[in-house]
Amino acid sequence: MKATATNYIDARKAMVDSQIHPMGVVDKVLLNAFLDVPRELFFPEDKRGASYCDEDVEIVDGRYLMEPSVFARLVQFSNPKSEDVILNIGAGLGYNASILSKVSSTVIALEEQEELIKKAQIIWDDLGYCNIAAALGPLVEGAPVNAPYDIIIFNGAVASIPQKIKEQLNDGGRLVAVVRETNNAVGKATLVERRGDHFSQRVLFDSGTPFLKGFAPQNDFVF
Numbered sequence: 001m002k003a004t005a006t007n008y009i010d011a012r013k014a015m016v017d018s019q020i021h022p023m024g025v026v027d028k029v030l031l032n033a034f035l036d037v038p039r040e041l042f043f044p045e046d047k048r049g050a051s052y053c054d055e056d057v058e059i060v061d062g063r064y065l066m067e068p069s070v071f072a073r074l075v076q077f078s079n080p081k082s083e084d085v086i087l088n089i090g091a092g093l094g095y096n097a098s099i100l101s102k103v104s105s106t107v108i109a110l111e112e113q114e115e116l117i118k119k120a121q122i123i124w125d126d127l128g129y130c131n132i133a134a135a136l137g138p139l140v141e142g143a144p145v146n147a148p149y150d151i152i153i154f155n156g157a158v159a160s161i162p163q164k165i166k167e168q169l170n171d172g173g174r175l176v177a178v179v180r181e182t183n184n185a186v187g188k189a190t191l192v193e194r195r196g197d198h199f200s201q202r203v204l205f206d207s208g209t210p211f212l213k214g215f216a217p218q219n220d221f222v223f
Contacts, residue, residue: 008040012039020068030072030102034068063090065096066096082103093119110137149169156212157177157179171194177189189206
């Protein structure tokens with residue numbers, strides 16, 4: 001059966017009610033963001049049938065959109081406020097940046113593949129998401145030109161969190177990422193908080209999120 005706009009609205013509600021909310025995500029602004037943003041538009045047409053599955057979906061070669069329940073929990077732990085500026089690393093086709101745009105003042109969406117960020121910009125323009133600024137550049141460098149940030153979020157797992165990206169946090173800023181030290185390890189969703197020159201770090205929950213391209217362990221072969 002061909003999907004319709006009504007089907008997708010129902011799918012979004014089911015995603016929130018059966019995937020996200022049961023995992024302890026209770027922030028109403030965040031839940032409403034997941035209800036509002038049409039996730040299916042950020043998938044290639046031939047993959048839209050999987051857009052509301054609670055799993056990591058490969059949207060282009062080697063690039064994944066994080067499962068919604070994991071991303072929602074990361075965002076909630078980052079404690080976003082309406083005045084915050086957020087750096088979203090690995091924007092891809094722009095879905096996660098769109099969610100973040102609903103819970104913050106400004107989102108800097110960093111992407112190194114120009115064709116992806118161009119497609120994302122078209123969708124953002126069509127949806128009227130005016131507080132997302134696309135940034136083209138190497139993901140491993142972060143976006144220092146626009147730093148500091150109140151929140152930094154990685155769209156995929158990392159073997160480790162680069163110090164130079166931590167240093168792009170504002171004093172009092174928060175960084176969330178899934179850290180997988182090896183290819184075979186279970187990832188650990190991790191919260192980093194900055195206080196002056198000190199960075200504290202704590203594990204939040206387990207996750208099998210795939211690596212963000214460029215952040216896999218250098219001594220592991222990634223399939």
